[in-house]
Amino acid sequence: MDYYIASCVFTSQFPNLSRRIQNYISDRYQMEVVRCCTPKYKLKEFTERMPEDYQCDWSALADTAHWKPGDTAWSLCHNCSNIVEETAEKVEARSLWELILQDHTFAYPDFQGRTMSVQDCWRSRHRRTEQDAVRELLKRMNITAIEVEKNFEKTDFCGNSLLRPQPPRNPVLAPKYYKENIEGLFLPHTEEEQTERMKEYCRQYETREVICYCHYCLEGLKTGGVQGYHIAELLFSEE
Numbered sequence: 598m599d600y601y602i603a604s605c606v607f608t609s610q611f612p613n614l615s616r617r618i619q620n621y622i623s624d625r626y627q628m629e630v631v632r633c634c635t636p637k638y639k640l641k642e643f644t645e646r647m648p649e650d651y652q653c654d655w656s657a658l659a660d661t662a663h664w665k666p667g668d669t670a671w672s673l674c675h676n677c678s679n680i681v682e683e684t685a686e687k688v689e690a691r692s693l694w695e696l697i698l699q700d701h702t703f704a705y706p707d708f709q710g711r712t713m714s715v716q717d718c719w720r721s722r723h724r725r726t727e728q729d730a731v732r733e734l735l736k737r738m739n740i741t742a743i744e745v746e747k748n749f750e751k752t753d754f755c756g757n758s759l760l761r762p763q764p765p766r767n768p769v770l771a772p773k774y775y776k777e778n779i780e781g782l783f784l785p786h787t788e789e790e791q792t793e794r795m796k797e798y799c800r801q802y803e804t805r806e807v808i809c810y811c812h813y814c815l816e817g818l819k820t821g822g823v824q825g826y827h828i829a830e831l832l833f834s835e836e
Contacts, residue, residue: 600662601630601693602681604674605638607812607829608655609646616651617833618673618693625700629659634670634677634684635770636660664688671696673829675720675811676767683771692721694730694810697832705737706834712741713826714802716818717752718811719759720774725749731810731828738831743804756817760786760794795821 601622608615619630632640637660647655662668666687672678678690697703715735721727728749735742747753763783768776775783786794799807799821807818810828818825 598662598665598667599626599628599669599671601626601628602634602661602670602672602674602677603630603632603658604672604677604812605633605643606676607674608632609643610812611827611829612647612651614829614833616654617835618829621833622671622696625702626696628671629662631659631661633661634672634674634680635766638766673810675718675724676771678724679720679771679774680767683773692724692727692730692810694727694734694828698730698733705734705739706831708738708740708831710739710741711806712743712804713806713808714745714804715742715748716745716754716807716809716814716825717748718809718814719752719755720811720813722750722752727810734828734832735808740808740831742808743802745801754798754814754817755811756813756815757791757795757820758813758816759783760791792820797821799823 603615603619622628622630644652644656664681664685669689669691670678670681671691671693673693681688682690715732717728732742759782762785763775795817799818802823806824806826808826808828809815809818812827815825815827
């Protein structure tokens with residue numbers, strides 16, 4: 598069975614955008630939408646972050662799926678994908694971007710050749726299929742993608758999130774991704790230190806606009822002072 602994970606963090610940051618995506622998933626694929634990769638994760642905290650007119654709908658969604666071998670978890674949250682991959686036996690974790698590419702009726706907006714840098718995420722550095730899907734979507738939206746030096750599996754960027762302690766659940770549930778080979782990461786930095794690191798990182802971009810596909814990466818881009826977009830903002834724009 599296929600499930601779509603809406604993502605607590607993404608939805609709290611982009612509630613209206615997340616609702617449009619959830620409606621698309623339900624209408625196009627008749628797929629069950631769940632909130633998160635784990636049961637009742639900070640449910641009260643995230644629900645209170647939602648607009649009042651959405652809190653009931655959000656809390657009414659299933660916490661998570663009862664994963665069974667052969668299921669597929671579709672998501673735009675790399676934490677969810679990584680946790681599902683390590684905690685749910687024989688469940689495939691795939692990205693929303695790959696799912697959209699399967700939809701031959703999807704109406705792509707036309708950005709008329711605008712040039713944007715593309716930023717890969719450290720949390721999905723091993724997911725080449727997702728990375729390739731992002732670039733194909735940019736091409737279909739008529740966006741010229743400019744690569745940075747550390748791209749694909751070489752990326753070491755995930756915005757401010759690598760400059761502060763990670764949620765305690767992550768290394769417990771997904772040690773391969775969040776406990777092994779993380780020397781120098783997830784150490785506490787002041788807000789001023791985070792801002793300076795992000796500004797320094799963002800000086801490399803050759804374009805004014807930068808596209809990413811991670812809500813943590815987007816936070817870092819904005820902290821660094823560039824015009825950053827989450828690819829979902831472009832794909833599901835109301836304009």
